[in-house]
Structure formats: structure tokens, C-alpha cells
Amino acid sequence: MYDVIIIGGGVNGCGVARDCALRGLKTLLIEKKDLSSGTTGASSGMIHGGLRYLLHDVKTTKTSSLDSGYIQKIAPFLLFRIPFLYLIHKKGFHVELLETFFEVYDRYASLKNSKKHTRLSQQEVFQLEPGLSSSIQGALTFDEWGIDPYRLCILNAKDAKARGADLLLHTEVTDILVEEKIVRGVEVQTSDGKRHHHLGKIILNLSGPWIPKLCKKVGVEVKLRPGKGIHLVFDRRISNVALATETIDKRSIFLLPYQNTSILGTTDDDFYGDPDCLDVTQDEVEYLLEAIERVFPSIRNERMIGTYAGIRPTLYEWGKTEDSLSREHKIFDHEGEGIKGFITMAGGKLASYRLMSEELTDLVCKKLGIKEKCTTHVRPLPGGEKTISHAEIIEMAKEGGISAYALSRIYYRHGLGLKTILEMMKENPLWKRVICASEPVLEAEIRYAISQEWAGSISDIGRRTRLGWGGCQGADCVWPAALILKDVLGKDPHFQMADFLQKRWKALAPFLQGESIAQEELKQRLLGGFFES
Structure with a gap:
């Protein structure tokens, strides 16, 4: 029996999972795809106040700016x-x-x-x-602040896991278990088609654009725009x-x-x-x-x-243009509609995820009689316990026999976690190999993402390391990465490569012309025809 079951592995779900776990709640996070693979990953990648919101949503500007300051402190790298x-x-x-x-x-x-x-x-x-x-x-x-939203989710999820939370990725919630108008848990289907039940005292619907669909399963309504x-x-x-x-x-x-x-x-x-x-x-x-x-x-x-x-899960309003809709969030406690143990949170922005998570976790703790206070604004995310200077990175790169730029990119993504990756390369010098030159991404980081960050496909690795996301577009790095997945997880490299390239095609098709066509022809030739237009 879990204290809280969270549906949705975007930044809100990961943020709430971390906050709940830090306060001692037995927590389960469920995501039907990969972490940050929905609205969070499709954001502009900024922790910003929102200049344009000043015209009609001053509160959002203030809360986003405030949370930006906190996020800079807990993940400065x-x-x-x-x-x-x-x-x-x-x-x-x-x-x-x-x-x-x-x-x-x-x-x-x-x-x-x-x-x-x-x-x-x-x-x-x-x-x-x-x-x-x-x-x-x-x-x-x-000026504003840029951030990697994928890494932000991963780090929140890793901290939640370290504090005792359970995570189920590539697992879809197929039903909400309700008895006498009390939500008791969820039915899920894993990637292998098997179904399981997980019981929880409180179920949190943080599924973004899918919020209305889940609400219907328990007979309540949350309208989004x-x-x-x-x-x-x-x-x-x-x-x-x-x-x-x-x-x-x-x-x-x-x-x-x-x-x-x-x-x-x-x-x-x-x-x-x-x-x-x-x-x-x-x-x-x-x-x-x-x-x-x-x-x-x-x-x-x-x-x-x-x-x-x-898709932005914006709160419903009639009579406004899309741009003028509020980016504020709202918590729906469905106990007021006769359904106990089911809570939804909708709206909001990436920049204010931590404040939103704190507010929702406060409500959960109140319902469960937990008196622990929020500490997510002062506790560093994994890797943020101490900063490393550029001079120190250069020295560490010399000692490790790798490029200082490559190590600086590892530090950007992992903070102090780079020491674990350096140790992996020390024990296995061949893992210093550059797999993706565009970023760059080294073999050790890919193996770290697989073993420590739940990466199970080329796309998962890309979300954690940006492999194949630069100018190369995977032409040189997809096959070596697929072979690493085979070595660690036994995954079929041909399937992995074809799956990645088909997803890339979807991102390319709307604009493909001129030199972009030549690039795709080269990629198809290099990869032996796996990429089909």
C-alpha cells in the first residue's frame, strides 16, 4: 500500500515524487512513456519569469521568477x-x-x-x-535562464528514488480502482502487456494533456483548454x-x-x-x-x-485568445465532487514546477496527517551539492585523459555525478570513446544513463545526453549506441536504430528541402537503408 501514487512523469510528477519522498511518504510514480517525454520535453527549455505574462497574469510572472531563484540554488550546474x-x-x-x-x-x-x-x-x-x-x-x-528540462526531470526522479520512491516507466494506467466512491489504487499495463494493481491512499493525476481522460475514469471532470x-x-x-x-x-x-x-x-x-x-x-x-x-x-x-x-494543459477559459490564457495552475480536490482520494493538478509552467509540487504535497500531507515541511527549495538536486570550477574541470580532464569540453558537458548534465562517470572511465579506459561528436557524448555516459537513469532505447539516451540531437543527427552515433544497448540490456540494435530514425523522420518531414534532403540521403546510405521515408 502506497501513501501516494502519482500518474505522470513530467516535471510536475517528478517534482511531487521528490517532495513526497523527502517527507517520508511511500511513493509510486507511473509514466506511460519515458520521463519528460510529453509537455515538459516539448517546452522552450527556459526557467523564466515570462515577460509577456505581465500584461494579464502578474502572479505567474512573480511565482516563476521566485522559483527560478530556488532552482538555480538546488541545481546550479x-x-x-x-x-x-x-x-x-x-x-x-x-x-x-x-x-x-x-x-x-x-x-x-x-x-x-x-x-x-x-x-x-x-x-x-x-x-x-x-x-x-x-x-x-x-x-x-x-535576460532569462535556460535549462535542460529532460535533465531536470531525471534529477528529480533520481532523488525521489534515492529517498525510497518507486518508479514504473513505460507503464500505462488503464483504470482507476474505485470502491464506494473512494479511490483505492490503479490498474496498470506494462510494456510486455501484463496488467497489475497498485493500491494507494491518495492518487494524484498529473498527466498533463491526458488529465480529462483519467478524470473520466472516476466520473469527475476537469476541463482544459x-x-x-x-x-x-x-x-x-x-x-x-x-x-x-x-x-x-x-x-x-x-x-x-x-x-x-x-x-x-x-x-x-x-x-x-x-x-x-x-x-x-x-x-x-x-x-x-x-x-x-x-x-x-x-x-x-x-x-x-x-x-x-x-500540448500545454492550460486551464479552461472561454472568450480569450490562446496567448492571453492564464499560465497559473490549479489543484482540484475531487473529494468535493464525492470522490475521495483523487486529486488533479493542471496548468502552470516549467519555471514554477517546484512551487506547484510543494503546494500539492502540502495538501497530500495534510490529508495523511504528515507534519514534515517542504525542503525542496534548500536541498540540492543530485549533483548540486557542490559546484566545480572551470579550472577544476580542465585539471580533471587532464588527469582523466579526455577532452575538457567533453567533461564540461558531462558536468553540465550531471554536476558532481561526473565523478562517477570519471571513475567508470578509469576502470574501463575504452569507455572514454566519443560516441556522438556533435555534443559530445562519451561511451561511459551512455552506460551511466542505462544503468543509473532508466535509459532503455536510443531515444531515452538522447533525452538524457542529447546523443544524435546536434548536427550529426545520429548519422555516426546511433549504431554504436545501439550496440551498447545490446551489450548492457540485450536490445536488438537494428530495431533500436530503425525506431530512432523513424522518430527523427517525423521531426524532419515538415521542412525537408535543399541541403536537408542531401543530409537525409547521406544518413540513409550510411545506415544501410534502415531509414525509410
């Missing part, structure tokens, strides 16, 4: 600063109004350790970003700083340097389909390219390597 230019197309009084708007946003800068805005002349803007359109008259600066968002990914950092501008319908979008790539996003459209069947359309791609081309004319000459889409 996992965040990186992203300087932004908010581009000005024409001079006039509206610029003064814009600056007043940014002055309000400055009030939250100290919460998230950001720099206050500055106003730049046209000359200063072009010194920073020579590739901009000559129509740009100036800019206002601000799901919003689809897409991003385009380019093969390298194509701008010096992030650029914020507007689309044809005056929505805010951005082009930002993100790790070793660039990301252009995002859209926001009402979604009425199946969250399990998401496709990026050519219209969505063109919508974003058209907008950024207006300020960054060379964008169509850059090499696009992927697209991704996700």
Missing part, C-alpha cells in the same frame, strides 16, 4: 544565462511605453538573479548582432544572443541560442485532437520562419535539423 534583445522596429513614443513595461519586469530581476534591462541604440544593437535587418532601430535588453506549441531547431548557434520579436498577428516569439543549437518558437493554438498523435505542419513552420525572417533575414539559409511539438 544545470542552468545557463540567455541574454535577450527585444527588437525595436521604429522609433516613437511607444518605445518609452515599452521601457516602462521593462522597468516593471525589472522588479522581479532580483528574484531570478537576472540583470535589469538596458536600452540600446541601433549602432549598439548591430555591434552585438550584425545579422539583423537594417530596419531595426534599437533594442531593449533582458489545450494549446499546441511547436519549435524549430537549427544545427548550431546562429545568433550571438536571443532575439525577441513579433509574428504577423503580433504574438511574441524568439530565436535563442540553446546549448549547441538554436531554437525558434513558439506557436500557441487551440488543440482538439489526440495528445498522443502530434504532428508539426508546414504552415506552423512557415509562420515562425516568416516572423523571424523579418528581423533576421538569413534564417532560411541556416540548416534546420528538427521540429518538436507539445
